[in-house]
Amino acid sequence: MCHKGVSEWWYATGYFHDEDGRMFSFQYTLVRALVFGFRSYILMLALTDIGTGRHYFVQQPAFSEKGIDIDENTIRFRDFTILAKEKNGIRINAKAADFTYDLFLDYGKGAFWHCDNGKLQMGIPDKKATTLYYSYTNMPASGTITLDGVAHTVKGKAWFDKQGGTYPIVKPACMWEWFSLRFFDDEEMMLFSFPQSDYADGTYIRADRTSERLKHYTVEPKKFTTAGGFKFSCGWDITLPGLKDGHYRIRPLTDGQLNLIYFELLAGIYTDSGELAGYCVVELLPGAYNKTIGISNMFKKLD
Numbered sequence: 001m002c003h004k005g006v007s008e009w010w011y012a013t014g015y016f017h018d019e020d021g022r023m024f025s026f027q028y029t030l031v032r033a034l035v036f037g038f039r040s041y042i043l044m045l046a047l048t049d050i051g052t053g054r055h056y057f058v059q060q061p062a063f064s065e066k067g068i069d070i071d072e073n074t075i076r077f078r079d080f081t082i083l084a085k086e087k088n089g090i091r092i093n094a095k096a097a098d099f100t101y102d103l104f105l106d107y108g109k110g111a112f113w114h115c116d117n118g119k120l121q122m123g124i125p126d127k128k129a130t131t132l133y134y135s136y137t138n139m140p141a142s143g144t145i146t147l148d149g150v151a152h153t154v155k156g157k158a159w160f161d162k163q164g165g166t167y168p169i170v171k172p173a174c175m176w177e178w179f180s181l182r183f184f185d186d187e188e189m190m191l192f193s194f195p196q197s198d199y200a201d202g203t204y205i206r207a208d209r210t211s212e213r214l215k216h217y218t219v220e221p222k223k224f225t226t227a228g229g230f231k232f233s234c235g236w237d238i239t240l241p242g243l244k245d246g247h248y249r250i251r252p253l254t255d256g257q258l259n260l261i262y263f264e265l266l267a268g269i270y271t272d273s274g275e276l277a278g279y280c281v282v283e284l285l286p287g288a289y290n291k292t293i294g295i296s297n298m299f300k301k302l303d
Contacts, residue, residue: 008164016156123194131165175287
C-alpha cells in the first residue's frame with residue numbers, strides 16, 4: 001500500500017444528499033511526497049455545502065512518520081483520520097474543528113486500472129515520469145457528516161484513487177487537469193490531460209464493468225479564474241468522438257476552492273440539450289497553465 005522511492009497519494013471524493021435533500025461534497029487526500037530526496041506527508045480534508053457554497057477545509061503536514069501508520073489495509077494519520085479497507089468497502093473517519101465525517105464507501109463496481117494497464121505517462125516523454133493508477137469509480141456511499149455541531153445522515157456516490165510513481169512532483173509540465181465524470185447511468189470516465197504538452201489519457205468504464213482506454217478526446221476550457229495567484233481553467237466543453245452523446249458541457253456548481261496548491265470543484269455534466277447527465281469532480285494543478293510556480297508558493301499554505 002505504501003512504496004519507497006516514489007511520491008504517491010490516496011484520494012477519495014464524492015457527493016451526498018441528506019434527509020432534506022441538501023447536497024454536500026467531500027474530499028480526503030493523503031499525499032506522501034518525495035521532493036529532492038526528502039519525504040513528507042500532507043493530509044487534506046474538505047467538505048463543501050453545495051447549496052450555500054461554504055467550503056470547510058483543513059490540511060496537516062508531517063515531516064516525520066511519527067503518528068502515521070500505513071499498512072496494506074489501514075491508514076492512520078495522527079488523531080485526524082482513519083481510512084480502513086474492510087470486506088465490502090472502505091471506511092473513512094475524519095475530524096476537524098468545524099466538521100467531521102464517518103463514511104462507508106461500498107466497493108460497488110470494483111477497481112479498475114487506468115490508461116495503459118495502470119501506467120500513466122505524466123505529460124512529458126521521460127521513462128521516469130510515470131505513475132501507476134487505479135480507482136474504484138462507482139462506490140455507493142453513506143454515513144454521517146457533522147458541520148458546526150449539526151449532524152446530517154447522507155447517501156450518495158464516491159470515487160477512490162490510489163496513484164503514485166517516480167515522476168518529478170514539482171515540475172509544472174507534469175501537472176494536470178483531472179476530470180472524473182460520474183454519469184447517472186452508472187458509467188464513468190476518467191480524463192487526465194496535460195495542457196502544457198497537449199498530452200491526454202483516460203479510461204471509459206461502462207455499466208457492465210467493461211472498460212477501455214481513452215486517448216482521442218478534447219477538453220476545451222471556456223473561461224479562466226485565478227486563485228492563490230495561479231491561473232486555472234473553469235468551465236469546459238468535452239468532446240468524446242463515438243462515445244455516449246459525444247459532447248458534454250462541464251459547468252461548476254460552486255466557485256471552487258484552492259486546497260494547498262490544487263484547485264478543486266464539483267461540476268454538473270450537461271448534454272447539448274441542457275439535460276443534467278451526472279456530476280464531475282474536477283482537480284486542477286497550477287502547472288497546467290502556469291509555467292513557473294515555485295516551491296515556496298506551492299507550500300506557502302502549510303503554515
